[in-house]
Amino acid sequence: MRGVFRNIGRTLLQAIPTMMGIILISFLLLHLMPGDAVDAIAGMSGSASVETMDAMREVYGLNDNLVVQFWNYIAGVLTLNFGYSISYSAPVLDVIMERLPATLTLMMSAFLLALVMGILVGWAMAVFAGKWPDRLLTSTSLLFYSAPNFWVGLMIIVVFSGTLRWFPSGGAETIGASLEGWAWFADRVTHLVLPSIALAAFFMAIYARLTRAAMLEVLRQDYIRTAAAKGIHPLVIQFRHGLRNALIPVTTVAGLHLGNLLGGAVVVETVFNWPGLGRLTMNALAARDNQVLLGILLLSSVAVIATNLVIDWLITLLDPRIRA
Amino acid sequence: MSRKTPVLELLNLRVGFPGAEIVKGINLQIHEGEKLALVGESGCGKSLTAFSILRLLPQGAAINGGQVIYDGLDLATLPAWQLRRIRGKGIALILQEPMTSLNPVLPIGLQIAENIRSHETMSRKAVNERVIELLDLVGIANPRERAKMYPHNFSGGMRQRVMIAMAIACNPRLLIADEPTTALDVTIQAQVMDLLEDLCSKLNMAMLLITHDLGAVAQWADRVAVMYSGRIAEMAPIEPFFTGPKHPYSQGLLNSSVEDDWHYSDTRLTEIKGTVASAAGEKGCAFAPRCPYAAAECRLSPPELQSVAPGWVAACARLDAIRALSEGAAHVPA
Amino acid sequence: MTDATLIKPRRRLRLPQSLKDPLFALAVIVFTLVILMAIFADLIAPTDPQDMVNMPFLWPFEDSYSPLGTDQLGRDLYSGIVHGSRSTLAVGFSAAIFGLVIGTAVGATAGYFGGWIDAALMRLTEIFQTMPTMLLIIVLLAIGDPSIPLIAISIGLAAWPMIARLARAEFKALREADFVMASKALGYPTSRIITREILPNAMPTLVVGASVLVANGILLESAVSFLNLGDPNVVSWGSLIGNGRTQIRSEWYLSALPGLATVLTVLSLNIIGDRLTDILNPRSKVRDA
Numbered sequence A: 001m002r003g004v005f006r007n008i009g010r011t012l013l014q015a016i017p018t019m020m021g022i023i024l025i026s027f028l029l030l031h032l033m034p035g036d037a038v039d040a041i042a043g044m045s046g047s048a049s050v051e052t053m054d055a056m057r058e059v060y061g062l063n064d065n066l067v068v069q070f071w072n073y074i075a076g077v078l079t080l081n082f083g084y085s086i087s088y089s090a091p092v093l094d095v096i097m098e099r100l101p102a103t104l105t106l107m108m109s110a111f112l113l114a115l116v117m118g119i120l121v122g123w124a125m126a127v128f129a130g131k132w133p134d135r136l137l138t139s140t141s142l143l144f145y146s147a148p149n150f151w152v153g154l155m156i157i158v159v160f161s162g163t164l165r166w167f168p169s170g171g172a173e174t175i176g177a178s179l180e181g182w183a184w185f186a187d188r189v190t191h192l193v194l195p196s197i198a199l200a201a202f203f204m205a206i207y208a209r210l211t212r213a214a215m216l217e218v219l220r221q222d223y224i225r226t227a228a229a230k231g232i233h234p235l236v237i238q239f240r241h242g243l244r245n246a247l248i249p250v251t252t253v254a255g256l257h258l259g260n261l262l263g264g265a266v267v268v269e270t271v272f273n274w275p276g277l278g279r280l281t282m283n284a285l286a287a288r289d290n291q292v293l294l295g296i297l298l299l300s301s302v303a304v305i306a307t308n309l310v311i312d313w314l315i316t317l318l319d320p321r322i323r324a
Numbered sequence B: 001m002s003r004k005t006p007v008l009e010l011l012n013l014r015v016g017f018p019g020a021e022i023v024k025g026i027n028l029q030i031h032e033g034e035k036l037a038l039v040g041e042s043g044c045g046k047s048l049t050a051f052s053i054l055r056l057l058p059q060g061a062a063i064n065g066g067q068v069i070y071d072g073l074d075l076a077t078l079p080a081w082q083l084r085r086i087r088g089k090g091i092a093l094i095l096q097e098p099m100t101s102l103n104p105v106l107p108i109g110l111q112i113a114e115n116i117r118s119h120e121t122m123s124r125k126a127v128n129e130r131v132i133e134l135l136d137l138v139g140i141a142n143p144r145e146r147a148k149m150y151p152h153n154f155s156g157g158m159r160q161r162v163m164i165a166m167a168i169a170c171n172p173r174l175l176i177a178d179e180p181t182t183a184l185d186v187t188i189q190a191q192v193m194d195l196l197e198d199l200c201s202k203l204n205m206a207m208l209l210i211t212h213d214l215g216a217v218a219q220w221a222d223r224v225a226v227m228y229s230g231r232i233a234e235m236a237p238i239e240p241f242f243t244g245p246k247h248p249y250s251q252g253l254l255n256s257s258v259e260d261d262w263h264y265s266d267t268r269l270t271e272i273k274g275t276v277a278s279a280a281g282e283k284g285c286a287f288a289p290r291c292p293y294a295a296a297e298c299r300l301s302p303p304e305l306q307s308v309a310p311g312w313v314a315a316c317a318r319l320d321a322i323r324a325l326s327e328g329a330a331h332v333p334a
Numbered sequence C: 001m002t003d004a005t006l007i008k009p010r011r012r013l014r015l016p017q018s019l020k021d022p023l024f025a026l027a028v029i030v031f032t033l034v035i036l037m038a039i040f041a042d043l044i045a046p047t048d049p050q051d052m053v054n055m056p057f058l059w060p061f062e063d064s065y066s067p068l069g070t071d072q073l074g075r076d077l078y079s080g081i082v083h084g085s086r087s088t089l090a091v092g093f094s095a096a097i098f099g100l101v102i103g104t105a106v107g108a109t110a111g112y113f114g115g116w117i118d119a120a121l122m123r124l125t126e127i128f129q130t131m132p133t134m135l136l137i138i139v140l141l142a143i144g145d146p147s148i149p150l151i152a153i154s155i156g157l158a159a160w161p162m163i164a165r166l167a168r169a170e171f172k173a174l175r176e177a178d179f180v181m182a183s184k185a186l187g188y189p190t191s192r193i194i195t196r197e198i199l200p201n202a203m204p205t206l207v208v209g210a211s212v213l214v215a216n217g218i219l220l221e222s223a224v225s226f227l228n229l230g231d232p233n234v235v236s237w238g239s240l241i242g243n244g245r246t247q248i249r250s251e252w253y254l255s256a257l258p259g260l261a262t263v264l265t266v267l268s269l270n271i272i273g274d275r276l277t278d279i280l281n282p283r284s285k286v287r288d289a
């Protein structure tokens, strides 16, 4: 157990420079973007004289040199002050936090779906390696791997919402229905199904391919022969000795894809009118609300880092060699 | 003597990959409690022979013919579920590489317990006690704590001891050890071999010992089978074999073993094995291209095993001529 | 010992087999056709995809003049798909080249020099890998007006870490190779060793990696234009899908067909990349994916 904590502590320490780098990049981007906060306020209020704008710049510290500004920016970020959203007239943090849970829900359910399905499919592919089930599943996963997630989303809306009417086509809950308890939960889940599938399809294909390769690699190892020599059942060999080991590289790579997954969520959300960061991003972009855009980038990166910590912990559970 | 009952009998066993026969018809018997050494250069098919006994062949390889008789059953054709009852219980296997033959993510105690649990119905507690007893038996200190540790916590020699504990967990009648000490330090090698010998006599267990180490053969085996290019070249009791091997290949082995590194150096000669012998449909003795006594008669057909003395056979067409030569000259040409 | 000897013959057998695969041939044909379609778009589909040329909402095969139908403004979908391939492929390829250059530079430096340089550059790679790709692209797009170069640069900037990891692994391995050692012993300058000795050997792997990058670039471009963040004056497959979205319940073909074109193109690229990986490296590198 001590090893687990040491390992997580190390990852946490490594996350600090990563976070600093992301803060620096978003600071640079803020300065590359046309216009500053004062321009935006002036644009909102309709008209402002050059003098008032300059005075405001002085107040907001926008006339200081870049190093000072960067210092203030870091101080702001560390105190969770991401600035003020002009288009929403509220602190950026509040605007984002209101929508982050919806995005994380979608992201996590898609991630789990992709991981579980991907591993099962990949395992089946490895078991039937070279035979027709393998070829069928390999082609199918290659197809998913090649399809844009928003298009998958639209197509499953046509089939499962339009034609079959199994699931709603958008939103996170039935509007106007005041449900409670299980009914509320079931309503949320039915809304979650299609967007999760649309987002998961691509990653499921990746994890399936990875699991297949890892499984075939593992099944070649000497310890599989040792296990078979003990007379244990082939299924036990497949799961306890094969899959257990194959999960380590698969989970490791899955961690690397979290950023992509969250990025994909942004696109899928717009297809399904999911009330998360995706729509907020599009609105902020349209309103040129740069503070909100960068706040989203920063906070979603934090979310990725945090999820990565969980994955690291999972890997230490899977692999005793790391725990040592 | 009880030695006369065979535990395992290979009858004309042939094993190969698609398009390449590696083991070309082997006949041998291992008797109750006997230690039979199988020697031969790299790639001659020793491991494939060993793996085919329990049908644990690598991907692509298959038994192409012959029988593996154990307990009146032919393991080569036995249904998988019946074979599983023999794996680990009647016949156990130890592999060469202790670093890779244990599962890195499972505690070693569990890996040993797996063997017991798949053959015996015992309470969880009894299994644990048995695991600790076994670890103690193979000379691992603090077995209770060590059972919870993972393979990476052990040194190579210790891992091989764990492998041995796993193999003997169900008192097998036959232990197949494929180069059990090759990957270990010299000092550790002797310890592990001593342990194996000790366990063989304690448990009245027969052993098929595959090795490169002729020293180990002389010290620990009762009988030796020399393999060349997928066939048995000579099979003999230990003492007479080391004083006067009959087959030219065996003679070469004994001569070059003085240099100690015969196995991995020039004796490989893969190009001869690959082109002349196997690809050309193999007219005669596979050893002919390297044999100092090779003559025209050697290239007619693969020589059959002939009896040289009781319990001693060799596969060479010119045994008589060679005997005459070596009696004439004082030394055996290398 | 035994396992190592098992692999050699397989490698020899696999090389021609992978290329003879009919699927691979099909993928090459499809991808070539798509490229030809982009080059000769004006010849194949003379109607301007932005012009209203026919009745709105014609279904595919309903009217021979608009074989794949028309959208809500009577614009020709066939022409849209043919012309849309241009910007989609242009962005996909230039983003991939851009990503390949950055990724190779970063990965090669990290892998060759090792030590703190490696540590620092890998941290940089991780930073870019942590930021959600699509969000980073959107933020980069906020810097200027939407245009094909800006979109390509944004995608390249977001997608290079994968190549960097590949390049690093390759360079790290090749650094120790005999021929590199020999050049070092001969006193060749480092720049020569990197560009003339190692890079050519690492190139096959990197090119296969780049095929994945092109596929990713096409997918990301289509997402960008689907979100209406692309150049409004240029038709692309993503913008066609986005345009069809409002009628998805009734005229679903408006989204389905350009999407199908995207899938086919990306699929053929992925198949090509897959087969080439098999040849370079029969035991696929699990950890580098």
Ligand SMILES: Nc1ncnc2c1ncn2[C@@H]1O[C@H](COP(=O)(O)OP(=O)(O)OP(=O)(O)O)[C@@H](O)[C@H]1O
Pocket: B017, B018, B020, B022, B040, B041, B042, B043, B044, B045, B046, B047, B048, B049, B060, C001, C002, C005, C006, C007, C009, C010
């Ligand atoms: N896929 C394959 N196709 C054809 N031949 C193969 C294949 N894999 C291995 N071989 C051959 O099978 C033989 C392997 O034999 P085996 O492993 O039994 O040798 P060994 O006597 O145990 O050698 P070592 O002392 O090195 O362990 C080698 O000659 C090898 O060249």
Ligand code: SF4
Pocket: B247, B248, B249, B285, B286, B287, B288, B289, B291, B292, B293, B294, B295, B298, B303, B315, B316, B317, B318, B319
């Ligand atoms: S048969 Fe001939 S070639 Fe073969 S070992 Fe005997 S003498 Fe040598």
Ligand SMILES: [Mg+2]
Pocket: B046, B047, B048, B178, C001, C002
């Ligand atoms: Mg062997």
